Amino acid sequence: MKIALPSRRALALLRALAASALPLFARAPKRWQRSSPYVVAGVFVVVLLPVTINVLTHDYKAGGGWAGALGVAQTVPLLLAVTRPLQAWLIIFTADVLGALVIHSGSAGRPWPWPPAVIVGYLVLMAALGLRETTRRLLGVWLVTGATGVLFEVFAPGGSISTHVVLFVLSGVMLALTGALRSRGETARRLAEQETISEAERAQRTLLEERARIARELHDVVAHHMSVITVQADSAPYRLTGLDDAAREEFASIASSARESLSEMRRLLTVLRSEGSGDSGGERAPQPGVDRLQQLVEATVRAGLPARLSLAADLPALAPAVDLSAYRIVQEALANVVRHAPGAATRISVTCDDRHLTVVIVNGPATGRTSPLEASGTGHGLVGMRERVRLTGGRLDTGPLPDGGFRVAARLPLDAPPALDSLT
Known part of the structure; x- marks a missing residue:
């Protein structure tokens, strides 16, 4: 009926x-x-x-x-x-x-x-x-x-x-x-x-753009490991002696599957890196991590923002997704300070315990001598932070401070779970 x-x-x-x-x-x-x-x-x-x-x-x-x-x-x-x-x-x-x-x-x-x-x-x-x-x-x-x-x-x-x-x-x-x-x-x-x-559409567009960017960065990380697997599987029969024919076929199958996976990933990435997306060749460079935070802070200081970095000396080897997410969070937070609170004193702290990497960015109020580049924030800069933290299974805390400043705190697990499914 x-x-x-x-x-x-x-x-x-x-x-x-x-x-x-x-x-x-x-x-x-x-x-x-x-x-x-x-x-x-x-x-x-x-x-x-x-x-x-x-x-x-x-x-x-x-x-x-x-x-x-x-x-x-x-x-x-x-x-x-x-x-x-x-x-x-x-x-x-x-x-x-x-x-x-x-x-x-x-x-x-x-x-x-x-x-x-x-x-x-x-x-x-x-x-x-x-x-x-x-x-x-x-x-x-x-x-x-x-x-x-x-x-x-x-x-x-x-x-x-x-x-x-x-x-x-x-x-x-x-x-x-x-x-x-x-x-x-x-x-x-x-x-x-x-x-x-219009505001909802801009927020949704920002979310999609950030997800596409995260997908591209994950591709660069995963492609590196897949390439290593391919090389190791191809070279194993020559490095290891006494392998029977079944073992050689198994290594050949592993190498073939890895090459097919790389080809599929490159075909998918072609859509994200089309000419109309506005991507530049710079995104094909190695992805930054916590080890490059000092350079980022120094560049920010040269731009006129008084910033100070406190980086733990005993940081362990971080998972690629966590390493990249920590860098991008600090990068976006500093960009927000430049846009909305120019001249504000900013402190960046990166610490680590047995299970989590903690990133805290705190800035004071803008100095009275300069005017903000943007009179009011749309909150779109926080969208990328939330997506990255959600990708690693961490937690993000943001909000204004009583003195007129702002605080961004991210807690990222060291054993970040696989996150490719979160982008589908």
Whole structure:
């Protein structure tokens, strides 16, 4: 049995209907802001309801039943306007038209067809409409209001004071003002949403680029070991005497498998190192490690950043992934200091225990004599650090310091687990 899925247009219509049922200011951050439309509408209902009934009864000589029914129909739907202003307009406008017909005979020397209380309630309704409905609907409501007033003017009772022009002009002004506020709010909301989407896309692009870079570096490390395996397997029959034919075939099979693996890795790397990726030949150079941190710090000091390196003297031989990750973390941290806190005193510490290599980079606040190259950070520089630490199975801790500085601490296990699967 096939299930019919709703079309894109139907889904858009459902979303629009759901959004139209939301109260005014429903997305406001504070509770009192979300409840304020109900409070305002309630105040106008409480004030206008007795005034409308009293004016209809005493000034226009309408019957008590008509006055009560019209007063309720012309004011109470203002509460509905908080969530469904167009439906509230249909009810109130119909009641206003009916009220104009009821008070026709008693309007000599008085405002007609719209009494003052009706005008006030109608303007409140126009404000709710302007904040919610589209420009086309607002224009339709305004034209219907004006056309109805012109039609009533033809049958105006003698001696009455015409008010249809007043309502037409004031309602147009109210719709224009509130409609402009709504358009401005929607534009700001769309801009904020687009900025959020763009920021997420930039973060995702940075993540993918860093993963591709890590994959290339892992290839260089693994390719070295595979090459060694190939050479050892090819030379084993000549270095070792007394091997039988089965052993020679086994070494030949190992060498062949290693060569095939290298060929596959090179084919995969061709995609990552395509001309469009912006890679340079420098990435084919031997990958740096902890032994080159001193050179990195010296170059940073020459660039004007006061940095000091504390490197443990008894560091063991590190796994290639850990060695490279430690270097890249320090490199990225120093680059972040240069960008966001130029001139800040920076300390780099690399220590090791039996199980972990610990890398800590701490910088103070930027000096007052220089301006940062970037006013605010996007956090994308930390993405690569997290990926590298996750690759080795370690842990990363970053955050600002009370004095205005920043701290980056990475704890990398010496026995880093295989991490190629984490890149798939």
